[in-house]
Amino acid sequence: MRHLSGCREGRTDVQDRFIAFESVRKSYDGINYVVRGLDLDIAEGEFLTLLGPSGSGKTTTLMMLAGFETPTSGSILLGGQHIEKVPAYDRNIGMVFQNYALFPHMTVGENVAFPLKMRRMNRSEVTQRVRKALDMVRMSGFEGRKPAQLSGGQQQRIALARALVFEPRLILMDEPLGALDKQLREHMQLEIKHLHDRLGINIVYVTHDQSEALTMSDRVGVFSDGILQQVAPPDRLYEMPDNLFVAGFVGENNTFSGEIVALDGESCVLRCADGATIRAGCGKGLVMGGKAAVVVRPERMLPGSAGSGLENQFGARLDEVIYHGDHLRLRISLLGSEGIQIKVPAGSLDAPLTAGSNVSIGWRADHCRALPQA
Numbered sequence: 347m348r349h350l351s352g353c354r355e356g357r358t359d360v361q362d363r364f365i366a367f368e369s370v371r372k373s374y375d376g377i378n379y380v381v382r383g384l385d386l387d388i389a390e391g392e393f394l395t396l397l398g399p400s401g402s403g404k405t406t407t408l409m410m411l412a413g414f415e416t417p418t419s420g421s422i423l424l425g426g427q428h429i430e431k432v433p434a435y436d437r438n439i440g441m442v443f444q445n446y447a448l449f450p451h452m453t454v455g456e457n458v459a460f461p462l463k464m465r466r467m468n469r470s471e472v473t474q475r476v477r478k479a480l481d482m483v484r485m486s487g488f489e490g491r492k493p494a495q496l497s498g499g500q501q502q503r504i505a506l507a508r509a510l511v512f513e514p515r516l517i518l519m520d521e522p523l524g525a526l527d528k529q530l531r532e533h534m535q536l537e538i539k540h541l542h543d544r545l546g547i548n549i550v551y552v553t554h555d556q557s558e559a560l561t562m563s564d565r566v567g568v569f570s571d572g573i574l575q576q577v578a579p580p581d582r583l584y585e586m587p588d589n590l591f592v593a594g595f596v597g598e599n600n601t602f603s604g605e606i607v608a609l610d611g612e613s614c615v616l617r618c619a620d621g622a623t624i625r626a627g628c629g630k631g632l633v634m635g636g637k638a639a640v641v642v643r644p645e646r647m648l649p650g651s652a653g654s655g656l657e658n659q660f661g662a663r664l665d666e667v668i669y670h671g672d673h674l675r676l677r678i679s680l681l682g683s684e685g686i687q688i689k690v691p692a693g694s695l696d697a698p699l700t701a702g703s704n705v706s707i708g709w710r711a712d713h714c715r716a717l718p719q720a
Contacts, residue, residue, distance in 0.1 A: 363387040370420035380406045382572040393542050395551045395559040398569030408552045440509030444521040446501045448493040455489035461512045479511040499530045519551045556596050599641040600686045606638050620682045625657045625711035631718045639719045644689040646713040650696045653708025662707045
């Protein structure tokens with residue numbers, strides 16, 4: 347998986363960028379903006395996922411890139427060329443939708459060949475490209491079947507083959523796995539990722555599923571309320587969120603509110619309402635005396651001897667132990683907050699824990715992050 351080095355938020359070096367959104371805004375009524383001031387560069391060969399809740403602006407951004415929507419203002423460049431006024435059929439972009447959009451009256455071969463026939467390619471070229479595209483998605487031998495004779499995963503593969511068959515420079519995917527069951531969805535995530543790795547084609551992918559985004563992408567852009575909150579490689583997004591929205595939307599977090607009482611380079615100290623202090627890494631925009639929240643991932647909080655001797659160590663009350671097969675969830679009350687979640691591997695505890703008992707909890711300062719709080 348290729349990560350971009352030396353990037354500031356949403357931007358790459360100009361010579362590296364293949365797609366560029368420059369101050370793009372979109373409004374349907376001239377008053378309310380569903381995309382606001384979007385600046386985003388995407389490098390050649392990158393797999394970028396746009397992640398966010400419904401109504402956050404991610405799908406509208408994809409539709410503007412596809413040519414199905416027009417920006418209210420700003421510029422979109424593809425391969426260095428402005429495309430705001432280029433119709434969708436002239437952008438050489440493949441598209442894969444959640445509902446597959448296969449023609450039910452056509453065979454698999456006819457569905458995959460359709461984009462080539464629209465481009466008036468000769469029959470031998472069409473046959474060769476269809477065979478190659480079906481090989482790519484491991485669906486050779488299904489040419490004569492109708493979509494209704496295929497499973498959901500097979501139909502999705504055919505939709506992907508149809509998007510690949512005319513060798514586009516970019517493929518856009520809008521919630522393509524949303525209709526699949528969990529096991530098939532996870533299998534198709536890896537299939538698409540491996541296909542991208544083999545072909546090196548640009549993919550821009552839209553989802554509201556944060557696990558899917560982290561699994562597949564070179565970088566993930568998180569949207570909320572029409573604004574790109576952060577764009578970063580999956581590990582950085584998870585470990586170093588820029589704000590409380592990203593911290594809460596990408597993965598799980600426990601949150602402790604308070605006031606910043608010490609700032610020292612990349613570390614700080616937050617004092618909670620009960621007077622306890624937490625040492626943490628620094629997010630952007632912290633100021634002395636300012637309101638902030640420390641976010642800690644459930645798997646970073648260690649009970650008993652595993653957490654002893656760490657920079658942050660506190661006594662807590664164990665409220666509930668929940669069995670999840672491969673791990674246990676401990677629900678605790680800590681630093682005046684209830685419902686704090688801890689995730690520990692099954693069999694890793696020193697001794698069985700029971701609800702109502704007291705337990706020591708510890709975590710490292712560099713395993714939590716302080717972020718400004720309004």
